[in-house]
Amino acid sequence: MIRFATEKDIPKIMDLLSQVDLVHHNGRPDIFKIGTKYSSDELKVLLADKERPILVAVDENDSVMGYCFCVFEQHVNNSVLTDIKTLYIDDLCVDEKLRGKHIGRQLYDAALKLAKENGCYNLTLNVWSCNQSAMRFYESLGLKPQKIGMETII
Secondary structure (H helix, E strand, C coil): CEEECCHHHHHHHHHHHHHHHHHHHHHCCCCCCCCCCCCHHHHHHHHCCCCCCEEEEECCCCCEEEEEEEEEEECCCCCCCCCCEEEEEEEEEECHHHCCCCHHHHHHHHHHHHHHHCCCCEEEECCCCCCHHHHHHHHHCCCCCCCCCCCCCC
16 A cells, blocks of 8 residues: 555654665765665654655555655746646665565656656656666656766766
């Protein structure tokens, strides 16, 4: 089942945030420190923000198996960008012990449904090139590159 996250989900979300951080740290230790993207207190604030919904996949015992952090974005009256409404997936994670059970697909489908229900033009996300399994997963869902970030290390 997919539902909106609540404060009781924070401990498991923190655990999953650590799993994501470790993937990024292992892939790019020059950029990512070991830690988490959000603190428990920051999560409490996010949970109250209707523009930043957090979806969770839960099992029959209502235990969190994965999450999807979303952000509604719209650039109204921008001099260059059209004012389309976008649902941006800021972070999607399934517990590493539960991967391969289509939980990530369920979270993505729920985010896509949320985007449609809220009149969004598109759904976007970023993925680090060092995270090949995530790239394959998103490609399997039909996502296509929108833009490419490039770098040179000096």
